[in-house]
Amino acid sequence: MRAERVAIMTLQNLGRPRAEFLPRPSSIPGAAKRLRALLRHAGFTFSTAVERLGIDYRMWTGNTSTCDKVKAYLAQRPNDRFDIFLRFFTLCVPTDPAVLLRWMTPQDIELLRDMNLAVPTSDGCLISPMSLFECRGQFIATDSITNQTEDFNFVMPLLPESYEFAASTPRAGVDATLDLCTGSGIHALLAAQHSRSVCGIDISPRAIAFSKFNLWLNDACNVTFEQGDLFAPVQGRTFDLILANPPYEPVPQNQSNPGENYYCGGPMGDAITSRIFCSLEHFLRPNGVCQVIHMMVSFDGGTHEQKVRKWLGRLSDECSVGVISRPITFRSETICGATAVEFGITSIKRHAKGQGDAFPQQHVSAKVTG
Ligand SMILES: C[S@@+](CC[C@H](N)C(=O)[O-])C[C@H]1O[C@@H](n2cnc3c(N)ncnc32)[C@H](O)[C@@H]1O
Known part of the structure; x- marks a missing residue:
């Protein structure tokens, strides 16, 4: 969190x-x-x-x-x-x-x-x-982790969730990986070790400057970083692995808007997350996996999986959805009436054409420490 x-x-x-x-x-x-x-x-x-x-x-x-x-x-x-x-x-x-x-x-x-x-x-x-x-x-x-400021679009330090996400990412060898909301580029650079090519995207020019420095520092040659809004820089391309640790915090509009900093996910926290799942059908290859960190806010007892499947639209019929969450006490003024708030990782597996297999165990067993 x-x-x-x-x-x-x-x-x-x-x-x-x-x-x-x-x-x-x-x-x-x-x-x-x-x-x-x-x-x-x-x-x-x-x-x-x-x-x-x-x-x-x-x-x-x-x-x-x-x-x-x-x-x-x-x-x-x-x-x-x-x-x-x-x-x-x-x-x-x-x-x-x-x-x-x-x-x-x-x-x-x-x-x-x-x-x-x-x-x-x-x-x-x-x-x-x-x-x-x-x-x-x-x-x-x-x-700087010790000098956080709101004066500019601050590039997120590696927080526990960055390490949790790194630990739960499937590390099987793949052709193409996309890391949305890449920030420092951490997940793109880790994926470089098991992907033929990786693209990291962030809306913030500052994040892209940091990610390019980190690319240089770690001497990876199969990663590119591009500035842009979610999938915009990769229109027409498809990926085997799509990763995202997006801004998910519910923040009132009079404080900040999605895209302005590393944490604001709009009043309900799902402004960026919903857009990722809504567009997935165009970018996730058959047999591909998408993993997204989520904060799940429920007002009506509905499950996170139901919400995700709605966002996936017709892709939902071709996917298994795995959700690993833990309840959290976090409430902000826009979600004070929530019946449940959970934090965790959503995994989507798009079946190979003509297949409808269950979600592979390796993807649902990743541990989110409480
Ligand atoms: C929580 S940080 C992720 C940092 C990093 N991936 C990690 O896990 O340590 C979220 C990032 O999403 C970026 N972002 C926000 N809105 C975006 C958008 N519409 N398209 C692409 N990136 C966006 C922010 O600039 C920020 O760098």
């Missing part, structure tokens, strides 16, 4: 509007490889991060207890290179260059500055304006 947004640190004055800071592929030869090696040698993995922070899988939900644990961690002296890197690269803590120089060379610092991953502060420290995460061996830059 991303409904509680994290605010752990006070915004640092970076000397320029924050919106101007984008990660930048460096033209220095070998730069991406060198940064990956630095991070790997420090053991920079998600599992080590959650272990050090003591906050387990749901590390970034932004609730008070998580924020308190992160603050307590930050109040301790860093023990080793991992602690320094977690503070600097993920938690965006201003750091004395002399401390960084214990673990990297002056040339490495130049690389970081060239990529905009290190910016000087007025008191002689270096700070990263964005956060770096590891997920299944990929290194992913996003906007």
Whole structure:
């Protein structure tokens, strides 16, 4: 759940509007490889991060207890290179260059500055304006997890749902994959490892700048990122695997509209989700799978599957639908009368032509941790 947004640190004055800071592929030869090696040698993995922070899988939900644990961690002296890197690269803590120089060379610092991953502060420290995460061996830059702002279309950090979604994605080899609402590009880059080609789409130019940086950083060659509204950039193309972690939070119109930020799904939360399912018949190949993160809001006791099947229209007859959800307590002012709100993953399997098989077990058994 991303409904509680994290605010752990006070915004640092970076000397320029924050919106101007984008990660930048460096033209220095070998730069991406060198940064990956630095991070790997420090053991920079998600599992080590959650272990050090003591906050387990749901590390970034932004609730008070998580924020308190992160603050307590930050109040301790860093023990080793991992602690320094977690503070600097993920938690965006201003750091004395002399401390960084214990673990990297002056040339490495130049690389970081060239990529905009290190910016000087007025008191002689270096700070990263964005956060770096590891997920299944990929290194992913996003906007800063500890300095969230509504000042611009903020690129979503890797939240627990990003990791849950990555864990439940079918990883069988496929020809073509589409990642809608790609944000940092995380799911497109993970899919690159088992797809011949991948396309990631986001409406936000800022997200596309981050996803292209992450493509460069991870050295994938079979992924393209395009800016656009859902399926618009891929009209006429079809895919074996379609992934989407769309904005799904119910938000009143006077606060924000779908497409303006990473979380607003319109007053009922389903503005983007419904459009994805309504268009699916044109883009999902026979035998293809589509997985979408959902927040399901019910006012009448109807099931999420019934809603999804209505959106699928005539494609519904050719599909199995698998829904894995858990009840959540989240309510916003537009859904306060809801009888049920659930969060989880919807999986659609389009049958091969002439077949009507049940949903394959591997797709319904993925666990959504509560
Ligand atoms: C929840 S974030 C997903 C981030 C990433 N996929 C992840 O799981 O970590 C949703 C993304 O959808 C994008 N978005 C919103 N409306 C869109 C639309 N109509 N078409 C394409 N992308 C959209 C937002 O810019 C945002 O980057």
